[in-house]
Amino acid sequence: MSGRAASESWKERSVWLRVFIYVFATHLFAGFVMLLFFVGDHAQK
Template structure:
């Protein structure tokens, strides 16, 4: 294998690793947003049904 081929393979592996990182980060941001929204909805629900 030549150095150019090894460099291309290393660059491709690095890009694949970066893409996985972006996908993982996006998943956690989306999941976190849903958890936060659910918490806020729960607060509204509990406040609506609270004894006054």
């Protein structure tokens, strides 16, 4: 592989890694918010 092709391959891989991390973090945050609503709803009863 030439240097340019390896660089492009690394950039593409890093984009997919970043997308995976962002999606995972977003779902984790959404789950935490849902947990807060669940706990808050059951604390008032």
